[in-house]
Amino acid sequence: MKSQSIVFLLVIIFIVSCSKPQRADIDFEQWGKYWFQGKAEISTFDLTQYRYGEAREGEAVLIFVTEDFSRKKQVKLDDPEASSSDKISVLKMNQTRDFVTGIYPYHMMMSAFTPTKEQSQGLKFTASSQEWCGHTFTQLNLKSTDSYNGKIFSYFEKEGDDTFSFNGMAEDDLWNLIRIDPKQIPTGSVQMLPSLFHQRFTHQEFKTEEAFIRVLDLSTGRSQMEVAYASGSRVLKIDFEKEFPYEIMGWEEIQTKSDGTKEITKATRKGLKIVDYWTKNKVGDEFLRKELNLKN
Template identity: 80%
Template sequence: MRISFVSLSLVLIFLASCSGPQRKEIDFDAWGKYWFQGKAEISSFDLTQYRYGEPRTGEAVLIFVTEEFSRKNQVKLDQPEKAGTDKISVIKMNQTRDFVTGIYPYHMMLSVFTPTKEKKHSLKINASSQEWCGHTFTQINLKSKDSYQGKIFSYFEKEGDDSFSFKGWTEDELWNLIRINPNQIPIGSVNMMPSLFYQRFTHDEFKTEEAFIRVLDVSNNRSQLEVTYSSGSRVLKIDFEKEFPYQIMGWEESQTKADGTKEISKAKRKGLKIVDYWTRNKVEDEFLRRELNLNY
């Protein structure tokens, strides 16, 4: 069967529109040996989280793993081998934070899905928070080049069930860009949506803000990503190793309140394992939690 030049051109255009531009200056052969081995990287952290004006002792966990994702539906594919051009490789970060405020606990989780080889913004970001008053869930989905649509489901009256939209970068995708390669981090002044965790703590409206981003050398083997918002109320610092796979060693979030007081939340790594955790769900596998120094 002969394929016309026009038909072939349309096919090539369609494929190009699906794949988009590729990330540059990254050795994906070496990258894949670490990230495509069928396991996840799990790191645990001692956490100090400010809430209600006081520092709370808790625990955080970062889980990084690659997955095959649906471009159209923005969900993990059940049968990627049948997905064709709908398939896109992403790196997923799940970040959990657990701490106690007085008598009741907080359980929080953030998930970020960022294309690995294709140079695109994160396709989906969502965050949930559960505590004894109730729970909330927020999700944003990439709809075009840099445009997001989001929804929040909350038990708070002023938030209710609402939707919003914005254009620009997201603070939460910076974690994955570090892990892909720090050269993917936007340097300088950018229009950025603060973290969904930050919004949960402050209940601020969903809007972008000018932020200044830089990467600093803090030691011979460690770098630091610093994000400073133009309002002067928030600074994020993430410490990571200079060499691949750019493991995250800790972070610090500084918030300046209206009265000038400063609250500093921070985390320091205490454990690390590379493991296919989804297969380790038996009682006999609980020793892995001890190896990660997990308490919650």
């Protein structure tokens, strides 16, 4: 009997030691009614994107949806029910930007995968950029609490195909933290890797910088998250609704050049729809793009 009690105690200790810390002070019953309904939230934006020193008019889209993710492989699970021990729920954000520079277009996409209930930084981030010169692809994977390994595949000789690593937080994680709950945003001084889109435009080295994060009240119903890098060269501002589900209404990215001039990339929301878009792939479904106010 005594030996059985010891075995039972050891099992309990093992279970507790293996359990992951959970996000606190979130009403996941309310949260799940919105995010676990088997649909995605799609929001569209008018975009003013600075590139090559000039403002370019374009479009941006944010797609937020929950998925069952593989802890080990850090990819979407094909059969979640058969992978219970490997399964983790994530909120995925896909962000696209489309604009034209002179004669040729840019098509950019970034994805962020952040655990919904577990207290963890984003597990994976990817970004791709296609334009007539060529294309590039970057991927970050979380290896421990705040340690990431990265890979870049690029047509630029200086970048080539390379690997890198860093300790800190990825700026691109902040979009999902707003949507999970703004209280999850770490405020104050943070060691942060600037956005993968920002790296594409600047071709800067993949390394963290000190950044200061704060959340401001803009009005009765709206808040703003501001990320200001200590170097003074970059500020990100994301406007969102104060009440759940904390819809993102727009953003600004302010890049200060070495001569003091500022380039302001700005996005303003123009449409929103909750829809299982992966089933809307017929010609007859194209009217949904008009409902989202998409131009192309």
